[in-house]
Amino acid sequence: MSSGIMKRRPLKAADDKVHDFLTTGIGRVKALIRGSVKGFAKEHRPRSKNGRTAKAIFAEAQSPTDEDGNEIMIQVKKLSKIYGRRPEEALALLREGKDKGEVQSMTSNNVGLYDVSFDIRKGEMFVLMGLSGSGKSTLERCMNRLIEPTSGQVFIDGLDFTSLNDEDLRIARREKMSMVFQNFGLLPHRNVKDNVAYGLEIQGIPESERLERAVASIELVGLAGYGxxxxxxxxxxxxxxxxxxxxxxxxxxxxxxxxxFSALDPLIRGDMQDELIRIQSELGKTVIFVTHDLDEALKLGDRIALMKDGRIVQIGTAEEILQNPADEYVDRFVKEVDRSKILTANLFMRKPKNILYETQGPRTALRMMDNCDRDDMLVIDGEKRLIGMARSDGILRAMNAGDRDISGIVSDVPSVRPDTPMSEVVQIMVTTDFPIPVADDDGILLGMISPSAAAETLRNGGGE
Amino acid sequence: MASPVGIFAEELVDVIQYYLGWLLTIFKDVLDLILESVGGILTFPDPVPFIFALILISLLITKRLVLSLLIGAAFYIIEWMGYWDSAMVTLSMVLVATLVAVLIAVPLGIRASSGEKANPVIKALMDFMQTMPAFVYLIPAVIFFGLGAVPGVIATVIFAMPPVVRLTNLGIRQVPPEMNEVADAFGSTGWQKLTKVQLPIALPSIMAGVNQCIMLSLSMVVIAAMIGGGGLGGDIVNALSTIDVAVGFEAGLAVVLIAMTLDRLTQSFRENGA
Incomplete structure (x- = not known):
């Protein structure tokens, strides 16, 4: 049996060698033939039937300006998107003030967007942010009509984009806008160069020119040589x-x-964000960026629109949103993201050792203190609730006074919750010189944080 | 005694022949011409140069030396057993039937994939075509086209087409939605979207359908010999009527060798992404 395998292996190896040789050889011949055929065949430029370009379509329109004199690129006016069979009914209910859940249960229509209006300035990086299902992707797709809105309008450069016919819509999409997708959306059967050239190919630009422009674009994003x-x-x-x-x-x-950038791991995501900021400052495009990540929104957005249940809750700069959350939802969103970032007390606490029960006598307490070489210890009751702290001088006093237990000399001690941020713990720590107890809502002692643990967080940037 | 269902089928065949007979005649002549020219090309070279050409072609397609040599050996065995001419008739019928089937089936599959309305109708039609016993097709085929290779090819096309329709439909439906969005977002026309995005991504699936189509054609071509299709099928039918085990086995083996060759060639088309 083994000899059979031995005999077959050299044959297989030789076969593989021939395979590789033929693959590269035939590939080269194919490329050669393709090259020479291209030399003869001149590609025509099938713009559109009536030769319209985006320039012609947008020529009639005048881009409006806002009160500060900035040119406005996109205006969204009262945009709504209802999924389902009877959108009018759903819209009527929404106008009466019903919310998304009520409309869903009453008409079984799903509200994607309702009554969204805002302006995007030329050259602005505008971030749409919200949790999944908040309508941010729907809004973006309604803006380039990958999804047709139920009602409302989108003006691009002052032109009513929602009223364009199919032909003009295609031309506008080709020349005026483009899109980057969450899962990249690369065509698997094309190499990098031909993928990048796809939009140009659709426009009917001759091969030599489109490949040239594709290579320039590939260099712009730092992928030179990967074509x-x-x-x-x-x-x-x-x-x-x-x-x-x-x-x-x-x-x-x-x-x-x-x-x-949501499908990328955090490190790469950071790089790509920097890259986008660089390219944006170089080219000055108008960018509509959808994300569910507040940090990304804060980093990238000139302005941020926060969305919930198909409506915009707040629009503003990062500073405005952080400082002045428009409502409870935004406030919670901002806090939630903040808290997850901050190191909390429970991560640094240790199991409490050397603790005293309030029912113990002063002599026992003194002896325990002596054993572990300390002159202060935490005191708990029979149910492990934190009572406070006992110091050695207090215990001596109790002994002299003839007390039966140490409950009389226990002093208050500042304690923290498990979810208290380390930055606060450190602030308490500088005012005292003993470990900080960590207790839950019922006052049960969970652990304590020693100064050395606190020092560690300080070294790592204070838990910011 | 036939029920109204059978009488309806009979009337339908009569009506088609009466009113569309001229169209069927043109159809027959065209197919005859194609069949004869393909057969002519295949039998034009002597077997040995043909085999060398086949090895070269399979080298270009599969890029596997050992496989190509085995394919050459398979065809040499067919020649050595003395079934070369029959094999070439069968091969030309299979090639023409597959070509016609693909030309009809791929557009039909694309149509089925693009609308919810057409899909169930086409699906039901495909079920009918695929499961109706193959012999049944031979009856109207003889009425319409007489005896010979053409009715055999027609019956074969009907029998072998469904997998291509189904797998084209499936392949296009399985194109990730994001890919369709990419095509739309960059302003592709429907045709550009189909040819530059959907069909290339669906190609492995479509080629699997073509592979199935060829295999079904081969099995049907033998059945078509019952109405005078000739080729290896004719040899097998003769062997059956004379209870000749030797001829039956040899001709059967030749069919198997052709089937394996065509399967390997189309399969590597699929793997190499063509």
Whole structure:
């Protein structure tokens, strides 16, 4: 049996060698033939049937300005999207003031968006943020009509984009805007160069020109030299760079980015955010960025729109939202994200040892203190509730007074909750010189934090 | 005695022949011409140059030397057993039937994938075509086209088409929604979306359908010999009527060898992504 395998192996190896040789050889011949055929065949430029370009479509429109004199790129006016069979009914209920859940249960229609209005300035990085199901992706897709809104309008450069016919919509999408997708959306059968050139190919731009522009776009996102790779050879971060390069290759005015960095791991995500900021400052595109990550929104957004249940809850700069949350929802959102970032007391506490019960006599207490070489100890009751602290001088006094137990000399001690941020713990710690007890809502002693643990958090940046 | 169902089928066949006979005649002539030219090309070279050409072609397609040599050996065995001419007739019928089936089936599959309305109708039609016993097709085929290779090819096309329709439909439906959004977001027309995004992504699935189509064609081509299709099927039918085990086995083996060859070739098309 083994000899059979031995005999087959060299054959298989030789077969593989021939296979590789033929694959590369035939590939080269194919490329050669393709190259020479291209030399003969001149590609025509099938713009559109009536030769319209986005410029012509947008020529009639005048882009409006806001009160500060900034040019406005996109205006969204009373946009609504209802999923389901009877959208009018749902809209009527919404106008009466019913909320998303009520409409859902009364009509079985799902409210994607309701009555959304805002402006986006030219060259602005505008972030749509909210939890999943808040309607942020729906809103973005209604803006480029990948999803048709139920009612309301979107104006782009002053032109009513929602009223464009299919032909004009296609032309506008080709030349005016592009999109970056959460799962990259790279075409698996095309190499990087041809993926990036896709938008240009759709426009009917000749091959030589579109490849030239694709290579320039690939260089812009820092992937020079990767043009001939297939998407399957690339890491997640590189794939999204290709997605970004493809979106930039057509030189659009507007860039829609749908959770573009959410599928990347945190380190790469940070890099990509920096990269986007760099490219944005270089090219000055208008970017609509959808994310569920507050930190990302704060880092990227010139302005941020916070969404909930298909409505915009607050629009403002990062500072405005952090300082002045419009309502409870925003406030909670901001806090929630904050808290998860901060190191809390329970991460640093140790199991309490050397504790006294309030029912113990002063002599026993003194002896225990002596044993562990301390002159203060925490005191608890029979149910492990924190009572306070006993010091050695107090115990001596109790002994001299002839007390039966130490309950009379226990002094108050500042304690913290398990979810107290370490920054607060450290503040308490500098005013005292003993371990900080950690107790839960019922006062049960869970642990204590020693000065050395606190020092560790200080070294690591104070828990910020 | 037939029930109204059978009488209806009979009337339908009569009506088709009466009113569309001229169309069927044109159809028959065209198919005859194609069949003869393909057969002519296949039998034009002597077996040995043909085998060398086959090895070269399979090298180009599969890029596997050992497999290509085995394919050459398979065809040499067919020649050595003395079934070369029959094999070429069968091969040309399979190739033409597959070509016609794919030309009809792929657009049909695309249509089925693009609308919820057409899909159940096409699905039911495919179920009918695939499960109706293959012999049944031979009856109207003879009425419409007489005896010979053409009715055999027609019956084969009907029998072998469904997998291509189904797998084209499935392949396009399984294109990730994000890919369709990519095509739309960049302003693709429907045709651009189909040819540049959907079909390339669905290609492995479509090729699996083509592979199935070829296999079904081969099995049907033998049944079609009952109405004078000729080829290896003819040899097998003759062997059956004379209880000739030797001829039956040899011709059967030749069918198997052709089937395996075509399977390996189309499969590597699929794996290499074509």
């Amino acid at each position: 001939d790779r297939m998407p399957s050879d690339l890491s997640g971060g590189m794939k999204q760079r290709v997605g970004l390069a493809r979106a930039l290759a057509t030189d659009p005015d507007i860039l829609f980015m749908d959770e573009a």
